[in-house]
Amino acid sequence: MATYKNINGFPIQYLESDPTNPIEGQVWFNSTTKSLKGATAGGAASGTWSSGGNLNTSRNGMGGIGIQTAAVAVAGQTNSTTIVSATEEYNGSAWTEVTNIPAVNKYMASGGVQTAGWVALGNSEFDGDPPFPNTFHLYDGTNWSTGPSTNTGRFGATGAGTQTACFVSAGQPPVGGLTEVFDGSSWTEVADLNTVRLNGYSSGNSTAGLTVGGSPGSKANSETWNGSSWTEGNDLNTGRSIMGQGGGTATISNSLVAGGYNGSANIVNTEFYNGTSWTEVNDLATAVGSSGYATSGGSSALNFGGWNPPTSFKNATEEFTAPETVTATFTVS
Secondary structure: OOOHHHHHOOOOEEEOOOOOOOOOOOEEEEOOOOEEEEEEEOOHHHOEEEEOOOOOOOOEOOEEEEEOOEEEEEEEEEEOOEEEEEEEEEOOOOEEEEOOOOOOOEOOEEEEEOOEEEEEOOEOOOOOOOOOOOOEEEEOOOOEEEOOOOOOOOEOOEEEEEOOEEEEEEEEOOOEEEEEEEOOOOEEEEOOOOOOEEOOEEEEOOOOEEEEOOEOOOOOOEEEEOOOOEEEOOOOOOOOEOOOEOOOOOOOOOEEEEOOEOOOOEOOOEEEEOOOOEEEEOOOOOOOEOOEEEEEEOOEEEEEOOEEOOOEEOOOEEEEEOOOEEEEEOOOO
């Protein structure tokens, strides 16, 4: 007869306390609580937000690069009349001012990792008027350089991917679905989004991407990109725009969006996408829009800065962490 040990490779343990890092499928008897327990899969549904270190410069409309423990906050707006070029790096606990990007900018598309990041497009005027840059800047973890320009300048676009395989989509003016992909040497205009928008969120890369949300109308629309066309998928549970910007290393089937504006107020809602549908998970502690963002997907994310209208510019940081496993107590039913 097969035993638990034969099937799983380890016996049911007799422990005074729960193990710190149990393996999925592990079962043990807790002699203190007199209960049989086991480890099940964790993931985004079990994730929670907690406070991180504050930005040195309060601002909104930043570009976000990287992951939770190695992020970059790029440029943004610090008050009603000032756009900055300030750049800061996050090491998992604190922000440090580093080399400024060679341009003042806000509402950019951004992506990549801390040692190989990028930002594109944006708005260099605080009142939202032209000119709208078509610039593309690359970051190597120390210095900025200027890459090939996109074909069309705009702000409020979103994007994701690496320095050599990224995309940007949507933006204004006019509010559109224009998409461009970068192959490491030049930008190419490709098929438009089905739903025109600006100020949404993107993840993935130039051959497998996701764009969701946006305005006008606090959209819930979610579309996936396969390298040649966009396909409508299941909507967000809560439509929103100006959520955290920066796709990090998240893939289509492991994407997390946080916060934003629902048409009447900033929100705390966080949702996870598994490649098919969106699921509500634990909320941010504080409602915020126009923040920077860095993420590896449903396992971890960083939301930083942003604002609450009309004049409250933020420097707070929140960290989302999801455990690989969670402990469950077996009961008799």
